[in-house]
Amino acid sequence: RARPAHQYTPGRPVSVSALQPSDTFPRRHNSATPAEQAVMASECGFNTLDALIDATVPAAIRAPPMQFTGKFDAGFTESQMLDHMAHLASMNKTYKSFIGMGYYNTHIPAVILRNLMENPAWYTQYTPYQAEIAQGRLESLLNYQTMVADLTGLPMSNASLLDEATAAAEAMAMCLGIVKSKKKTFLIASNCHPQTIDICQTRATGFDINVVVSAAKDFDYSSGDVCGVLVQYPGTEGEVLDYAEFVKDAHAHGVKVVMATDLLALTTLRPPGEIGADIAVGSAQRFGVPMGYGGPHAAFLATSQEYKRLMPGRIIGVSVDSSGKPALRMAMQTREQHIRRDKATSNICTAQALLANMAAMYAVYHGPAGLKAIADRVHGLAGTFAHGLKKLGTVTVQELPYFDTVKITCADANAIAEEARKNEMNLRVVDANTITVAFDETTTLEDVDKLFKVFSGGKPVDLTAESIAPEVSSSIPPSLVRDSPYLTHPIFSMYHTEHELLRYLHKLQSKDLSLCHSMIPLGSCTMKLNATVEMMPVTDPKFANMHPFAPIDQAAGYHEMFDNLGDLLNTITGFDSFSLQPNAGASGEYAGLMVIRAYHKARGDHHRNVCIIPVSAHGTNPASAAMCGMKIVAVGTDAKGNINIEELRKAAEANKDNLSALMVTYPSTHGVYEEGIDEICRIIHENGGQVYMDGANMNAQVGLTSPGFIGADVCHLNLHKTFCIPHGGGGPGMGPIGVKKHLAPFLPSHPVIPTGGFPLPEKTNPLGSISAAPWGSALILPISYTYIAMMGSQGLTEASKIAILNANYMAKRLEKHYPVLFRGVNGTVAHEFIIDLRGFKATAGIEPEDVAKRLMDYGFHGPTMSWPVPGTLMIEPTESESKAELDRFCDALISIREEIAEVENGKADAHNNVLKGAPHPPQLLMGDAWTKPYSREYAAFPAAWLRGAKFWPTTCRVDNVYGDRNLICTLQQASQVAEEAAAATA
Amino acid sequence: RARPAHQYTPGRPVSVSALQPSDTFPRRHNSATPAEQAVMASECGFNTLDALIDATVPAAIRAPPMQFTGKFDAGFTESQMLDHMAHLASMNKTYKSFIGMGYYNTHIPAVILRNLMENPAWYTQYTPYQAEIAQGRLESLLNYQTMVADLTGLPMSNASLLDEATAAAEAMAMCLGIVKSKKKTFLIASNCHPQTIDICQTRATGFDINVVVSAAKDFDYSSGDVCGVLVQYPGTEGEVLDYAEFVKDAHAHGVKVVMATDLLALTTLRPPGEIGADIAVGSAQRFGVPMGYGGPHAAFLATSQEYKRLMPGRIIGVSVDSSGKPALRMAMQTREQHIRRDKATSNICTAQALLANMAAMYAVYHGPAGLKAIADRVHGLAGTFAHGLKKLGTVTVQELPYFDTVKITCADANAIAEEARKNEMNLRVVDANTITVAFDETTTLEDVDKLFKVFSGGKPVDLTAESIAPEVSSSIPPSLVRDSPYLTHPIFSMYHTEHELLRYLHKLQSKDLSLCHSMIPLGSCTMKLNATVEMMPVTDPKFANMHPFAPIDQAAGYHEMFDNLGDLLNTITGFDSFSLQPNAGASGEYAGLMVIRAYHKARGDHHRNVCIIPVSAHGTNPASAAMCGMKIVAVGTDAKGNINIEELRKAAEANKDNLSALMVTYPSTHGVYEEGIDEICRIIHENGGQVYMDGANMNAQVGLTSPGFIGADVCHLNLHKTFCIPHGGGGPGMGPIGVKKHLAPFLPSHPVIPTGGFPLPEKTNPLGSISAAPWGSALILPISYTYIAMMGSQGLTEASKIAILNANYMAKRLEKHYPVLFRGVNGTVAHEFIIDLRGFKATAGIEPEDVAKRLMDYGFHGPTMSWPVPGTLMIEPTESESKAELDRFCDALISIREEIAEVENGKADAHNNVLKGAPHPPQLLMGDAWTKPYSREYAAFPAAWLRGAKFWPTTCRVDNVYGDRNLICTLQQASQVAEEAAAATA
Numbered sequence A, B: 001r002a003r004p005a006h007q008y009t010p011g012r013p014v015s016v017s018a019l020q021p022s023d024t025f026p027r028r029h030n031s032a033t034p035a036e037q038a039v040m041a042s043e044c045g046f047n048t049l050d051a052l053i054d055a056t057v058p059a060a061i062r063a064p065p066m067q068f069t070g071k072f073d074a075g076f077t078e079s080q081m082l083d084h085m086a087h088l089a090s091m092n093k094t095y096k097s098f099i100g101m102g103y104y105n106t107h108i109p110a111v112i113l114r115n116l117m118e119n120p121a122w123y124t125q126y127t128p129y130q131a132e133i134a135q136g137r138l139e140s141l142l143n144y145q146t147m148v149a150d151l152t153g154l155p156m157s158n159a160s161l162l163d164e165a166t167a168a169a170e171a172m173a174m175c176l177g178i179v180k181s182k183k184k185t186f187l188i189a190s191n192c193h194p195q196t197i198d199i200c201q202t203r204a205t206g207f208d209i210n211v212v213v214s215a216a217k218d219f220d221y222s223s224g225d226v227c228g229v230l231v232q233y234p235g236t237e238g239e240v241l242d243y244a245e246f247v248k249d250a251h252a253h254g255v256k257v258v259m260a261t262d263l264l265a266l267t268t269l270r271p272p273g274e275i276g277a278d279i280a281v282g283s284a285q286r287f288g289v290p291m292g293y294g295g296p297h298a299a300f301l302a303t304s305q306e307y308k309r310l311m312p313g314r315i316i317g318v319s320v321d322s323s324g325k326p327a328l329r330m331a332m333q334t335r336e337q338h339i340r341r342d343k344a345t346s347n348i349c350t351a352q353a354l355l356a357n358m359a360a361m362y363a364v365y366h367g368p369a370g371l372k373a374i375a376d377r378v379h380g381l382a383g384t385f386a387h388g389l390k391k392l393g394t395v396t397v398q399e400l401p402y403f404d405t406v407k408i409t410c411a412d413a414n415a416i417a418e419e420a421r422k423n424e425m426n427l428r429v430v431d432a433n434t435i436t437v438a439f440d441e442t443t444t445l446e447d448v449d450k451l452f453k454v455f456s457g458g459k460p461v462d463l464t465a466e467s468i469a470p471e472v473s474s475s476i477p478p479s480l481v482r483d484s485p486y487l488t489h490p491i492f493s494m495y496h497t498e499h500e501l502l503r504y505l506h507k508l509q510s511k512d513l514s515l516c517h518s519m520i521p522l523g524s525c526t527m528k529l530n531a532t533v534e535m536m537p538v539t540d541p542k543f544a545n546m547h548p549f550a551p552i553d554q555a556a557g558y559h560e561m562f563d564n565l566g567d568l569l570n571t572i573t574g575f576d577s578f579s580l581q582p583n584a585g586a587s588g589e590y591a592g593l594m595v596i597r598a599y600h601k602a603r604g605d606h607h608r609n610v611c612i613i614p615v616s617a618h619g620t621n622p623a624s625a626a627m628c629g630m631k632i633v634a635v636g637t638d639a640k641g642n643i644n645i646e647e648l649r650k651a652a653e654a655n656k657d658n659l660s661a662l663m664v665t666y667p668s669t670h671g672v673y674e675e676g677i678d679e680i681c682r683i684i685h686e687n688g689g690q691v692y693m694d695g696a697n698m699n700a701q702v703g704l705t706s707p708g709f710i711g712a713d714v715c716h717l718n719l720h721k722t723f724c725i726p727h728g729g730g731g732p733g734m735g736p737i738g739v740k741k742h743l744a745p746f747l748p749s750h751p752v753i754p755t756g757g758f759p760l761p762e763k764t765n766p767l768g769s770i771s772a773a774p775w776g777s778a779l780i781l782p783i784s785y786t787y788i789a790m791m792g793s794q795g796l797t798e799a800s801k802i803a804i805l806n807a808n809y810m811a812k813r814l815e816k817h818y819p820v821l822f823r824g825v826n827g828t829v830a831h832e833f834i835i836d837l838r839g840f841k842a843t844a845g846i847e848p849e850d851v852a853k854r855l856m857d858y859g860f861h862g863p864t865m866s867w868p869v870p871g872t873l874m875i876e877p878t879e880s881e882s883k884a885e886l887d888r889f890c891d892a893l894i895s896i897r898e899e900i901a902e903v904e905n906g907k908a909d910a911h912n913n914v915l916k917g918a919p920h921p922p923q924l925l926m927g928d929a930w931t932k933p934y935s936r937e938y939a940a941f942p943a944a945w946l947r948g949a950k951f952w953p954t955t956c957r958v959d960n961v962y963g964d965r966n967l968i969c970t971l972q973q974a975s976q977v978a979e980e981a982a983a984a985t986a
């Protein structure tokens, strides 16, 4: 397979193009060479790739060639890219942060940094829907849940939420859910972080909740309408209040208590569960996850058993496999949007799995005593600082107990902060006379000494932190001192040396299939290459160690990137402004709909609240619309899988006066470029609605057409699909939204660091905020930025074409063996396609799950199962997969079709066959007692390539139903396990 | 297992120590906690760890506590270390190098950087002696050999040598070997790199070879004494000469031709094999391995089939496993020093496996067309530069053909070089009027433009590289243009996208056991933790991208590290000066003996050439002594394994007049602190000899005693053992030598960049040079430096103690099951120990190999086998292994002992049992036809822990003899494989 080589033949003149840098990127990302493209297009019945594309993408929506400005158009080479990113990094000034507010410096244990965060075997994993090839990260996420449960003192935790502020908003929605929406007031204590308050307020508008912010002591329950309250512990300005009486009082009024809290403090403070809180939320960032200018980090939500079915987000649970051995899997999925749509507990889908794993590993590495030592140290440094300030007497120190944050009253807060910045330290200025100083794991005695000098106006002081430390006592009153144990499971005590942790990481990693092994052709998920150069800036300290609320001029590198990325995304999408705040696809949907809502309101159209959503839409679409308080009107699809335009027209016209928006995915979730898309947009606009495009399928648009060109008004991009942010085993993601000019003023801002669209329109009228951080998970934006910049406009357009080619090539090979559902007018599919397995239920008793599990025996991850059409598989190969890999996957599916045929023609038993028995882990295959009617070798090595190297599933098929019936969502002590096993078999 | 926690209890005063930074390192490196230490010491029969140490290390050699200067004594925390290294890095100025001379800038493909060079699953592997759990790197090393063979046009290549210059010296020794030392003159062309010439000259003195350096055209064979010649192609100053007639002439005189060459150039130039060269040597550095201020890089040596048994170094070959399937393993080990001792083809042991793998992967990623494109581009840029200079007319360009290096005559070379440095570019100044400019993969058209300006005295010029490129033609004459194909094996054409390469890397990695899986208790090899913080600076561009001959003032960060490291090593060893040049243990031995030789010579003792070496010495000892022209006198050991002192005394006295040195390993290779070591040193000194200590067992000395304290005069340290440089699957290593004051003047220097010991004595009289680069493999020195700096004096001393504790704990557990050979006077062992398996040969027909292979089924790498005592295993746990891991390993060995007992008592068949059948790869265990008398489950899961996660061997037992008989050392085309298989079965 020859790659395009530079032409320079001896004796012949040198061509200038042959002297251009050779480390170009597109040929490393896009798989098919020109020669292969020709072969594959011809297999699909076309003379050229372009002919295939022309037949596939409707002419009406083909946009003129995309063009980027300046050097972005041709694209950077890999080394040029690294240089550019190093240059941007050098523009960021990573002053030491004492800002706090939910973001702290932390030492990322290097062993975790290298072997988890920088390890493609971890970061290229998909969400663990296929439990049998995901036991590693499932164990780690169970560790995360156990850590959160232990530290908060509440038995149930999820894994994970997007950030602390949205976790608080989710908790608010839970409170509403608990009272079945019968009480619609939610009280928020003013000692919560401002971003938490702001996001709850924004979120409340969609739920029609009445939010009141005041000091907790002033909470008034007399209306009888209060469903819940939110307090923070420790408070945003550091104070540690005793909420025992407060909680009793709230409960006495039938009010649920949500507590925003801090995991490190909880090693030392009485936990929310023991105080009686109903829900605890917070961030696990300071457990070894870099601040990253705002994210990504894992947030958590913990609650009691009672409310578990109302919890948002993914939850890992213990179950058993078909051999009766314990095995993990995602529990209670019936709560989630992919099942319950607008009735779901929340719209959260992509979460923060990778960061949850990092935080869990941090706890595993430090163990309970180690975490306590860190907490005591932080508290000790804060105490030493407070004590020193009192001795110096230049300012007044607040007398309330604190954990890590000291509050100070002074004559001129800004002058002190300015003096601190001169020393490369950032403090929080609360108001003209108030400063807080938050300490963390990285603070040193020398830092405290520097602070003493800062608070003395830069003049040397005659005390040192070291000298006064012995005079200091803890400020935490005995009633608030934690005495209950935590992290008592042996997992938190076994891996405290680097070798032990390295091996634990490696052991878990080895159980999980990732893109390091084979293609993961998840329809709608675009599991493409996550190239190393794209990933490298993410762990550059100059990007990683920046507090989201640091003064903007310290983040010049970030802001140059935001501006450039905004430009590039606008060009790609045909929009006018981009918000980089939403930190997942669903978060983008919600943000986009909120923009539309704000737009209508600004025009006096308060009544416009109908959202039309095709039945084929992703579950997050209705779930997000519900969160905006919209009334959902479903429209069906026709036999070809296209939106039924007449039905749509009727729905739009019927709701003409109240029409807010249409949500539409393009190409459709059926993998087809609907010809009627421009008409659909026209109908919506004519009836006063706005078109929201779900950009999940953007990988089939880039460079060929665009949402803006097609007629959409808003669109979110899943940067973790189309733009190369790896899936991380279930997050992080980024879901920025692009909008047309008329919507740009309404893009989200932020209560601490005002922001808006890129570029920022002259006049703004922001809807509020959507994420805890001004630019969402800023740390992973370099991934998408470098991808776009290295591909250039042509590389990106090629990518779309090859993605479509690869899907069509596979569909062509497979159509002889499986019905391919839905095609475009010329018989082609888009960048993904659906094969129909429904017939096999009758002919062989075979379900899609059987095929997906059997694929594991072939070394593959199953495609998207039974979505958007039950009984089918949706396959999306992406442009990064080579023809050889596509062929291997097709061979596997064809071989499985033959295995189905064996059942159909009676050669194999209908109940006991190689599909029903799949997957086959080694311990089963090597069992002395092999009673299956088929051979071990056939079970293990159904294809020749498996003999060279095979990825092994580690459990037999996991029983989902059992797990949901016997819900266990934390690590069990051995004694408990024995008891429960006894109970189960009894 | 509680770790020491900081004490800070609420209400209680803050202790200052609890406020010290918490990210301390020793507790992450050293395994046993104080509580565990007590338990383990007690199991060994001692009240405390210190009591065990006191009983073990002879009082006579216990040194006072070690103390480092300044902050090194207490040790850096992990984050302090990273800050310090970032600071040093920032002191290095990585100007763009045009120096050439065997070192070139290169783009390390990021996918290789992250997934191989920065991946512990690759870099913590051991040398692939245990083939069944090493097929991944064996395949990659076979790729390396194939790449070298294809590009040089010679059929046999090794994998690998230490650097190009020592490879040339090895080739010289081969020429001597080919003529059985009957001709003792070796001619070297003056167009070789100066370091190559210098090293050959130094090496020649030991072999008593007469080296003559002159222009190749002036070579004179008339003496009849010439065994070989060395020429360079392309030459050090860039010229590409046609050696066709030259080779014919040499051969006509019975003279062998060695050609030093460049792999990139060979994609374009007629290869040495086609020109008729007998041996080709060179470096694979520019294939994606950073310059690293000199190393590590893989060098190569290729030759014809005829001379293969004379080749130095490790060679990978194809063989079959016991099931008849192809499998790889190290071939022809009978040539090597561990078998042949002073009769070995060379002393090279640790080589450059990791770097060879990087270079091979670079070739795999680019493929033949990609490499050719790079070569053409480099050549095109050189041509454009030469052409531009001619047009500018300010200097004269040499007219000979060149590949990448242009030679220029000018009025003031230093002025031009100075102007270049102002532009952050380094040129090579050959003499006052001569400059060369070497181009490489990273050079750009803009660089050429900058050079035009430099060569115009800084004045702008009115031509650009881009504008004149079309006027340029290749300078290579048709007779020298390569037309033969290379890298035609499919492996070099299958992995050209990042996904494909990522998966190939991952596939190979998955086949290999590394420290990521389990302990690798190789006696004498000290496979300890290679911590991430230690590894991180290695891939910092500010360390990685530095040319070894860059002006010293550009490498201030490196030099501060060298100075500090020299100090620390002197303190640790009790020596006065350290040379950082030798880049492996054996290279250190050779260097140390050459220092002794130079010392004797300087005193007029030219005749002192007897080297006493105990029979228990490592094979490199006699091999190195032989290379120094020494006469080896062996002395035996007594029944306790100690050197027979009386025999030694006699040998010393008998050789009194000619005694040069004793080579002694301490603690002994038998794992015992010989009580008589001080007496031994005394005897040698009294008889006029010097004591060379082999520092391989330094891990049992650090902080407790030291070579200097004991009485040694010289010692090499294996930084890749005691000081945490990972083994890399067979290298890199570093073997710096420390010496007493009287030897310091003789430490090696360098012909290009003079150097010497750290600290440098006032007067020097260097022996010559030992490695191609002034400070050997400088890039990996940060690993040892950070290890020492983070451990501090106490952490290091603890490490030695725990290493000894761990060995004694294991010996104690195992002695009930296996005889433990050799102990000290108090019944304890040192940091390693030997278990005796010789008895099982008679009782059960079981050999050590059977035990080692069966250990694989338990997920372990076998200990050192049959060295230093045949029929035994030598176990070295190191301080980094936890008690849990030691117990697991002991459990495995105890379980294997029971399996042996089954054979002994007739329950298992003597020829067909679980030991003889080991290892058991999955394809065997799942085979439908299982005919073994034992069960599959027992074969696969002999211990409970294997059910949770097991590392699988990938082949059945590999047949060494078959492979040596049917030697195949390159990838075979499928057609060839079929033919050979047919031949084999015929």
Ligand SMILES: Cc1ncc(COP(=O)(O)O)c(C=O)c1O
Pocket (backbone or CB within 6 Å): A348, A349, A350, A524, A525, A584, A585, A586, A587, A618, A620, A621, A665, A669, A694, A696, A697, A718, A733, A735
């Ligand atoms: C079509 C579609 N829309 C929306 C989403 C939600 O995106 P996220 O998981 O990032 O919230 C998905 C995710 O799979 C999707 O496929």
Ligand SMILES: Cc1ncc(COP(=O)(O)O)c(C=O)c1O
Pocket (backbone or CB within 6 Å): B348, B349, B350, B524, B525, B584, B585, B586, B587, B618, B620, B621, B665, B669, B694, B696, B697, B718, B733, B735
């Ligand atoms: C005792 C001893 N001496 C010398 C050496 C040679 O060291 P190297 O492999 O680094 O050349 C070894 C290597 O294992 C050894 O164990």
Ligand SMILES: O=C([O-])O
Pocket (backbone or CB within 6 Å): B127, B338, B349, B350, B524
């Ligand atoms: O590597 C050894 O030969 O011990």
